[in-house]
Amino acid sequence: MSEVIVVGAGPTGLLLAGDLAESGVGVTILERRDGRISNLSRAFGVHARTLEQLDARGLADQLVAMGAPLGRLRVFGRVDVDLGALPSRFPYLLVTPQYNVEHLLLERALKAGAAIEYGAEVLELSQDATGVTVTTKNGVHRAGHAVGADGFHSTVRRALGQPFPGKSVLKSIMLADVRLTEAPPELLTVNGVGDAFAFIAPFGDGYHRVFAWDRRHVVPDDAPLDLDELREVTRRALGSDFGMHDARWLARFHSDERQVPDYRVGRVFLAGDAAHVHSPAGGQGMNTGLQDAANLSWKLASVLRGAPDALLDTYQSERHPVGRSVLRSSGALIRAAMIESAAGRAIRGFAARRALSVPKVRARIIAQLSGVGYAYPAPGGAHELVGTRATDVPLGGGGRLYEALRDRRFVLVGAADVTGWQDRVHVSAPATPGGPTVLVRPDGYVGWAGTDTTGLRPALAELAGTPTTA
Known part of the structure; x- marks a missing residue:
């Protein structure tokens, strides 16, 4: 019997499982997918604090070699955010697709001795005074603790009866992988003009990932999407579609802002998107989940070595406020990007430049965005x-x-x-x-x-x- 079951083999679950295995804890990962790391994931930025966490696991330098460091962000068209002054070994945002992060974390977890079972869709979960029972399509697993890192549609969260209060922020976001004839002016190209928003980032293999949204045409997620629609919205938002062609994938999705009230329910914990989801603004979703895992893993290992069970309660008191803060800041960014009137956008740009011109305010904004500015409550x-x-x-x-x-x-x-x-x-x-x-x-x-x-x-x-x- 494993000591901990981790449900979900995304970045959050893999970092957590690797930490536990390296600490000598028996851990089994249950993953409903078939074992292939998807290239359809949405995360593209690894912030400084997450790179520090990966550095503490010997993975940061490998990941940096697989991506492109971006020392300056441009938001709202003409507002520059300089990351170069971050008090970190990694004073930048690393642009690299999520699957690179997953690959390194999976390799590490398996090398450390974590067991992983693919095709293991969770059907039921229950707990008692001595442990947790997880039933999958393939069988029954038992462990002392379990962690749900199984994403937005978390089966673990539903089994716990945890509500997921919040709302959809943007509906009918277009998502695509395309080739470009012309190189965009920035490594990350992003802008919103009121009725349209677009974001372009390099995928790393000759394709670019495009997010776009059209205020004039909000339709269900399963509505058809073609490349012409994507081109038109991108041109409105960015001034050019950069010669988009050869789309290998097109889809729509919606963006929610939600957070569970309790990250811990008895012997079961929720982490990453199973516990909180945010708008894509700021690129903090995957980063926040990885930092959830880093916080929880050592606490589980310590309690299994005799530390008081109350130590596990600090996962809630430390990480829930961070999730709430990220939800608010990313929500504020996306709402600012979606301002419709020209006058409102002018005021937005003026206010952003004014705020970033004040050193203390600029440092606080950048520290929060990068994750290095968060601290936990002390006794x-x-x-x-x-x-x-x-x-x-x-x-x-x-x-x-x-x-x-x-x-x-x-x-x-x-x-x-x-x-x-x-x-x-x-x-x-x-x-x-x-x-x-x-x-x-x-x-x-x-x-x-x-x-x-x-x-x-x-x-x-x-x-x-x-x-x-x-």
Whole structure:
């Protein structure tokens, strides 16, 4: 019997399963698809905080080599957002299709020992005091915990009876993969003119992914779509269709804003699109799901090693507010892009440029968009660093913090007694002496900090589990 069942082999489920397997946790992934990684996924941008999480798993450099770094975004036609000042090793948005992310995460999860069963559509899920039972078309699985990472139409969410409140923001969005005769002026080309919106990004294989929306023609998702309609809307939004031809795929979909009230229900958790969906503006959907997985994985591993069960409740208290914030910010972006009147669009551009001209406001906007600006609530009386994102600092003796995180252990920067937790804590002297001793969680956030280390051992018991014998 596995210790954890993960339903869904998209990016969220694969990162979670890989983390658990590398931590020595028995994990089985149940995936209803047949095993092929789809090239029809919609995500195309990997933000700085997600790249940091992948760096802590030894995958970031590989992914960067497969994509195109974009240091500047242009929104609303003429408003530039410079990402170069991000306090990160990755001061850019990486443009690369989702299937590249999935490929790396799948390879890692399988190498670490995660089991995966394809064609395993979930039919039922139930839980009791000792575990979770998941019934698929292929059989019955039992585990101590389960995670639903099975997307917008999550069977796990429905089995839990969780509502998914929210609404559709945009209906009849056109989606296509096309070849272009002319190169767009930007790596990511995007604009909205009131009655039309279009976005173009390179797919990486000679095709481009196009999103487009026409206020004048909102039809059901199953309505026919041809290339001429896509060309016409793109020309209205971007001034050119860049010689679109040879569409290999055309479809319509709708974009929702929804979030479940509870990310945890007993022994079962929801992550990624099963827990929250947002408008595509800002490209934060896949990124938010991957960061959900990074937050939950180490907590499950720690509880299985004896940490208090209450640690799992912090998944809700830490990640639900982030999901809500992303929902609001992406919603504000898409609504601003859809302003219909010319006067409204002029005001929108003026307000955006004015806001970005204020250094503190610009830094806050970019930090939120990239994910590096989020912090988690800290207990009363905790050091001011607790809950904040740990920056990637050099360590004494060589190497970087995020390299030290790659073995899924906590990293203690400073000197202190960790007897009993040596298998779970990597101890390193800071490259620059001075400052507090800091315990960095496996997800790259500060779990404890202080100048007096007497509080470290109780913190380790809460965060890392029961100590082993010395």
